[in-house]
Amino acid sequence: MDTGLFGGTFNPLHNGHLGIIQHVKEEFRLGQIILFPSASPPHKPAGNLAPARDRLEMIRASVRDMEGFEASDIELKRKGPSFTIDTIQAFRQTSGDRFFLLMGSDAFFDINTWKNKDRIFRTIPIIVMVRQSSVSSPSFTSFIDENISKGYRKEKNKFIHDKMQDIIICNVPKIDISSTLIRDRIRKNLSVQGLVPAPVKEIIMKRNLYI
Ligand code: ATP
16 A cells, blocks of 8 residues: 655644645545654754653544554654654554655755654655645756755656656745644634644643643
8 A cells, every 4th residue: 555654743643744645645535644743852942842642642543443444653663753754664663655755845845854764765755735726846956956956856746766766846835824823823813724634622721732
């Protein structure tokens, strides 16, 4: 089965996350998408980070009735910073699925800070989710050339390489929601209805997260 892997802080999961991955799932006919919260995000300041268990539970409860979406605790089981390369290897060891790594363009352009970035590009095709419809592909071309490998060439929406995995650019609908917005609204006692799945709202309220 073709499986998308989508990691993030998910602090908390919101309808922007779900909207874009639903789009990617349909566009690439993925059998499933697995969401895995980063237990200890190496790239984000720890400020107001809800416990990893709570972030996982919010995802689990939200995708329970969504066909083809799963939550994984894979990064909660490891100690130390949650490096994506370790997670990819772990998924590959336990399943024969064909995996794709999903990431937002912000994460992609931050790739130089990722552990073993070269190994990531040698191991797994990446789907980069770009928020606006106006993809400035020249910036992708020069970024990939300068930071990943000069051997990539562009073919339609893909960058392909003889020895490395595809980098696929996918335009996703613009949904103006971020976890930062959700945390701000909670702190200001404003409603998050329609911005997060109902179980996320419930868990935030019940456990007094983000106040
Ligand atoms: P924060 O506001 O705390 O920085 P976030 O909403 O960006 O968080 P993350 O958990 O860091 O959430 O997101 C995981 C990935 O999802 C990131 O690569 C991010 O670019 C992408 N993403 C988050 N929200 C959206 C959105 N509304 N549209 C498209 N991509 C999104």
